[in-house]
Amino acid sequence: MPFFSVVIPTYNRARLLERTLASVFAQEETDYEVIVVDDGSTDDTLDMLASLGERVRVLRQRNAGPGAARNQGIQAALGEYVVFLDSDDLWFPWTLAVYRQVLREQGQPTVVMGTAESFHDEETLSRVTREPVRVVCFDDYLASARDRTPRTACVLAVRTEALRRVEGFTPLRIVAEDYDLLFRLGTEPGFAWVRSPVMVGYRKHPGSESTMLEATHEGMAYQLTQERLGRYPGGTERRRERLEMLLYATRHVSHVLVDHRRMSLAMDLYRRGLAFHLEVPRWRYLLGFLPKLVVRGLLQRSPSRQRE
Structure with missing residues (x-):
């Protein structure tokens, strides 16, 4: 049984997903499984995933949005914690190791949230260094209400059974479904907020x-x-x-x-x-x-x- 289940929803992002998975496979921490939930892609996503063999568990659904895709991953997860990653973002080699260290040192809180570095060009992430682990802990998520540090709710590791108890993400196609999840996890015991090092490279896209x-x-x-x-x-x-x-x-x-x-x-x-x-x-x-x-x-x- 893996300690982490890495859940990645994806839709028509074969090349970006390939880069995302490469960053997962480069992790120092190795006690994890990878679950990619394909949300009805029409590009060559499934062919690319098939080439990876047993390194990735692939689930499929008709296009229903990222919330529904993540929920399918949550239900299939074998790990004690689910870690969410978007199919265009990147991890640093230390990301899962830091999650594991914080969980161990802070008594396995229900929710761990990290920080992200935005980027357009992957080359800019080379300037991000592995700073000492600095974490702020709260009794639960709601107890962090007066902390005005910008929240990066897309950078989450959550105890699997808690996710299932609150029924995961809303399946509605809305922005901020991750913040809604955090509110519904609000009284679950233990919230650890990792201020450093940076845990995720958040890819910014030009859009409307x-x-x-x-x-x-x-x-x-x-x-x-x-x-x-x-x-x-x-x-x-x-x-x-x-x-x-x-x-x-x-x-x-x-x-x-x-x-x-x-x-x-x-x-x-x-x-x-x-x-x-x-x-x-x-x-x-x-x-x-x-x-x-x-x-x-x-x-x-x-x-x-x-x-x-």
């Missing part, structure tokens, strides 16, 4: 700004709805911690939407989070956001801006 903004809005709206419906653990006793994280992200995304002139989406998030912000409360945001929205909207429609 409009599409990404809409998807980000959709992901935030989904999380606000889940909280409103009481679907996250911790009850009223832990509500303040959930709101600290959820509303911090909501404020950030709403400001980004305004800055990119997506006024209707920004207003929708403000409206969805209004009752929560009154509960906390966050008066600076409540009183300052609408004037900003109005001023930016007027500037957007002014004749001088239209001529630019």
Whole structure:
């Protein structure tokens, strides 16, 4: 039985997946299995995977999105922990070894989250060095609410039985399905946040700004709805911690939407989070956001801006 199950969902990324798997096979830690879940690819992904023989366990499904693909991997996992990796990202040789070290030294917490380095060109990752392990520990994920360090939820190692207990990822095709998972794992015992070394190279792709903004809005709206419906653990006793994280992200995304002139989406998030912000409360945001929205909207429609 392997200690780690590495779960990689993929869709039409044969060449990038090949590079991702090479980074997995280069790990210092060797007690792992690799599960690739093909999400209905139409390129030569399956041929490439077949060439790897027994080094990879391949599962297939009709195209249903990364959440559903990861869930299939979770159900098939033999390891004590599942480690998630996207099919275009890269590990450093020390990644699994650091996960193993942190789990051993911190009493095997349910969730370990690492940090990522964004890149366009793989060559830039050569500048990343293996720094000493530095980890911050919390009783559970919700207990980290006041820590404002940027969260990299795509860099996760999670106890397999806990993933199955919370039923894995939402199968909906939304952005931030990993943050939704973290909220649902929020009271599981033990959360270790690895600040160094960097664990993952996160590949950035050129894409449609409009599409990404809409998807980000959709992901935030989904999380606000889940909280409103009481679907996250911790009850009223832990509500303040959930709101600290959820509303911090909501404020950030709403400001980004305004800055990119997506006024209707920004207003929708403000409206969805209004009752929560009154509960906390966050008066600076409540009183300052609408004037900003109005001023930016007027500037957007002014004749001088239209001529630019």
